[in-house]
Amino acid sequence: MALHAKVRRVGNVAIVDLNGKITLGENTGILRDELRSLLAQGNKQIILNMADVSYVDSAGLGELVGAYTTATNQGGSVKLLNLQGKMRDLMQITKLHTIFSTFDNEQEAVSSFGAGATA
Secondary structure, three states: OOOEEEEEEEOOEEEEEEEEEEOOOHHHHHHHHHHHHHHHOOOOEEEEEEEEEEEEOHHHHHHHHHHHHHHHHOOOEEEEEOOOHHHHHHHHHOOHHHOOOEEOOHHHHHHOOOOOOOO
């Protein structure tokens, strides 16, 4: 299943609703291109909604780390929303839960960016 990304905005926060698998090849390129496009447009507060992501392989994990690094280096922030069971476990096993802020509630994720996020 190909990865699809749909961007919506809540105040100053860009929420990327992902659907499909984040795997080696074209799927990781979709995520990378979407993130770079958002940053180029000046979006610094980004939430990746993982509710409909069915699978992430090692290349997909690498792409998530790359997204985090790219955003951070440009003064931005990437947070994760709605991690599903296996993805939540994977984040624990790989210790990536210590890097990414993760949320189960969209409003809490948006509010975590502070004042102006919900404006």
